Amino acid sequence: MASSPIRIGIAGYGNLGRGAQAAIAQHPDMQLVGIFSRRAPAALAQSAVPVWPLDEAAAHRDDIDVLILCGGSKEDLPVQGPRLAQWFTTVDSFDTHARIPEYFDALDHAARAGGQVSILAVGWDPGLFSINRLMGEAILPQGGTYTFWGKGLSQGHSDAIRRVPGVAAGVQYTIPVDQAVQRVRAGEQPRLGTREKHTRVCYVVLQPDADAQQVRQAITSMPDYFADYDTTVHFIDADTLQREHSGMPHGGFVIRSGVSGQDDAQVMEYSLKLASNPGFTSSVLVAYARAAWRLKQAGETGARSVFDVAPGLLSPKSAADLRRELL
Amino acid sequence: MASSPIRIGIAGYGNLGRGAQAAIAQHPDMQLVGIFSRRAPAALAQSAVPVWPLDEAAAHRDDIDVLILCGGSKEDLPVQGPRLAQWFTTVDSFDTHARIPEYFDALDHAARAGGQVSILAVGWDPGLFSINRLMGEAILPQGGTYTFWGKGLSQGHSDAIRRVPGVAAGVQYTIPVDQAVQRVRAGEQPRLGTREKHTRVCYVVLQPDADAQQVRQAITSMPDYFADYDTTVHFIDADTLQREHSGMPHGGFVIRSGVSGQDDAQVMEYSLKLASNPGFTSSVLVAYARAAWRLKQAGETGARSVFDVAPGLLSPKSAADLRRELL
Numbered sequence: 001m002a003s004s005p006i007r008i009g010i011a012g013y014g015n016l017g018r019g020a021q022a023a024i025a026q027h028p029d030m031q032l033v034g035i036f037s038r039r040a041p042a043a044l045a046q047s048a049v050p051v052w053p054l055d056e057a058a059a060h061r062d063d064i065d066v067l068i069l070c071g072g073s074k075e076d077l078p079v080q081g082p083r084l085a086q087w088f089t090t091v092d093s094f095d096t097h098a099r100i101p102e103y104f105d106a107l108d109h110a111a112r113a114g115g116q117v118s119i120l121a122v123g124w125d126p127g128l129f130s131i132n133r134l135m136g137e138a139i140l141p142q143g144g145t146y147t148f149w150g151k152g153l154s155q156g157h158s159d160a161i162r163r164v165p166g167v168a169a170g171v172q173y174t175i176p177v178d179q180a181v182q183r184v185r186a187g188e189q190p191r192l193g194t195r196e197k198h199t200r201v202c203y204v205v206l207q208p209d210a211d212a213q214q215v216r217q218a219i220t221s222m223p224d225y226f227a228d229y230d231t232t233v234h235f236i237d238a239d240t241l242q243r244e245h246s247g248m249p250h251g252g253f254v255i256r257s258g259v260s261g262q263d264d265a266q267v268m269e270y271s272l273k274l275a276s277n278p279g280f281t282s283s284v285l286v287a288y289a290r291a292a293w294r295l296k297q298a299g300e301t302g303a304r305s306v307f308d309v310a311p312g313l314l315s316p317k318s319a320a321d322l323r324r325e326l327l
Numbered sequence: 328m329a330s331s332p333i334r335i336g337i338a339g340y341g342n343l344g345r346g347a348q349a350a351i352a353q354h355p356d357m358q359l360v361g362i363f364s365r366r367a368p369a370a371l372a373q374s375a376v377p378v379w380p381l382d383e384a385a386a387h388r389d390d391i392d393v394l395i396l397c398g399g400s401k402e403d404l405p406v407q408g409p410r411l412a413q414w415f416t417t418v419d420s421f422d423t424h425a426r427i428p429e430y431f432d433a434l435d436h437a438a439r440a441g442g443q444v445s446i447l448a449v450g451w452d453p454g455l456f457s458i459n460r461l462m463g464e465a466i467l468p469q470g471g472t473y474t475f476w477g478k479g480l481s482q483g484h485s486d487a488i489r490r491v492p493g494v495a496a497g498v499q500y501t502i503p504v505d506q507a508v509q510r511v512r513a514g515e516q517p518r519l520g521t522r523e524k525h526t527r528v529c530y531v532v533l534q535p536d537a538d539a540q541q542v543r544q545a546i547t548s549m550p551d552y553f554a555d556y557d558t559t560v561h562f563i564d565a566d567t568l569q570r571e572h573s574g575m576p577h578g579g580f581v582i583r584s585g586v587s588g589q590d591d592a593q594v595m596e597y598s599l600k601l602a603s604n605p606g607f608t609s610s611v612l613v614a615y616a617r618a619a620w621r622l623k624q625a626g627e628t629g630a631r632s633v634f635d636v637a638p639g640l641l642s643p644k645s646a647a648d649l650r651r652e653l654l
Binding site: 121135138310311 | 350424465601
């Protein structure tokens with residue numbers, strides 16, 4: 001372990017930022033030196049570390065080895081990422097799959113110009129699931145890859161419910177269809193449609209004057225979000241929602257079902273069961289912050305994905321110790 | 328994909344070598360150019376590719392981009408590995424965990440002297456399981472890592488059975504204790520002794536004059552191999568052994584059960600269910616052969632473990648395609 005800890009900064013102090021703060025405290029080779037926030041620093045006075053305005057980030061470039069970007073993928077990261085990557089080595093959990101190529105290019109340009117490293121799309125999907133999709137098809141080129149999500153709370157679908165007229169509050173869980181998972185695990189390689197892979201279950205608190213049947217109909221027929229799924233809507237009261245549905249569990253499986261050269265069925269499965277989605281995503285971010293710092297120290301610059309990062313760079317242990325203890 | 332295929336050689340033509348031959352045929356960017364064997368080439372006349380004496384390997388150094396070493400870890404690789412690494416970029420499945428550091432050093436010395444790359448200890452354990460052990464503790468530093476093996480045929484334990492007086496033939500299956508697996512999956516982090524993690528089941532064909540009770544006693548009391556486990560011995564006839572126990576299935580789980588920063592239980596699990604252990608191990612070797620060639624082409628030299636290899640190097644796809652299709 002290096003004699004002085006890696007100095008980490010956090011940009012954005014929502015669920016992910018607070019998760020990163022807690023995760024950093026679990027790593028003796030890291031030290032949280034500051035948090036950047038758009039909110040007035042006074043509002044974050046309970047924090048034990050300095051809180052700085054995000055606008056003044058550049059002034060702290062020499063205080064921070066790696067900056068963990070904890071903003072959202074839709075509004076925050078497309079702007080913040082390339083801006084901060086010119087001054088800092090960064091990691092982020094950008095998760096808009098379709099926009100990864102253009103975001104990568106913008107980060108790469110900024111990071112190269114500033115002599116920094118930026119690892120994007122770190123987390124579990126994209127992230128650890130992506131690695132397992134890649135390794136599955138590289139090792140068993142004849143086969144199928146299946147990604148199932150859940151049981152877990154989907155933020156996007158929960159937001160969609162809350163926009164329905166008559167809904168006061170609500171959450172949505174994505175649930176993999178057990179029968180489909182079992183068929184894939186058994187090596188069947190089935191063709192599975194959207195409805196066959198996942199179901200959706202909603203817990204909804206109605207507004208006082210709302211019509212339950214209308215709300216149910218509006219949810220289950222919503223295009224893209226629910227119409228293609230078997231969706232169940234439960235109506236509950238606000239207390240029950242608060243008591244039973246305020247966690248953010250998630251998880252899922254990546255299964256590669258293939259046939260090796262001599263016609264033998266081989267099944268590789270990666271699965272996560274997470275009590276807290278942001279807590280785990282931020283834990284992955286923090287491990288990749290160490291890798292980003294190692295790459296920077298090795299003289300590399302530019303954007304990287306998890307595909308470009310050797311596993312050993314995630315660990316505080318030396319390569320020799322890793323071979324002796326974990327290989 | 329490169330315009331000309333990666334030229335692969337195989338050294339050693341047992342189960343693993345035959346598996347590698349079959350796996351190479353699944354990768355359009357690779358071509359098997361020759362097999363080295365200690366056996367007289369005439370005895371391998373059924374092979375569709377040239378078979379050369381292992382002693383003359385050096386003469387073919389310019390014909391081969393990557394040589395896959397398919398010899399055994401006990402007798403073959405400690406000698407063959409460093410010898411061949413001076414002439415060839417190699418991958419091997421060396422699996423004597425305790426001797427990995429010294430083997431790494433010998434390979435590293437030879438590979439550096441010859442300007443080659445050697446990736447050692449490739450397969451599933453050591454190999455893919457090792458990567459998951461490393462990533463589990465790097466991402467969730469507060470937690471426990473559990474490796475379970477099986478249900479699977481253990482070559483070493485099967486050999487041990489066959490050395491018992493009175494045994495004509497036999498196989499041994501390692502079986503994880505389901506209750507232990509369930510406890511770990513549930514996030515309990517139990518302390519598990521040897522006997523609590525795995526059971527051993529043997530299928531034995533007796534010699535004509537053997538005493539079944541004596542054989543059973545000799546097996547179940549054998550130190551290191553069986554004495555510390557709950558071991559069941561079934562006596563069967565030679566036909567049944569041939570019919571029901573000639574496959575080489577294996578598999579297992581690596582489970583990391585940890586707690587993220589805000590006291591949330593997080594469980595990561597990697598599992599394999601393999602109809603053929605050598606068929607899968609050789610499939611992993613072939614994917615890492617591609618990575619070894621990429622490292623060599625990038626100007627690297629010396630020994631590497633799977634911890635040093637970025638996932639993207641295993642795939643024939645470009646980094647941009649991987650980001651677009653799999654991230």
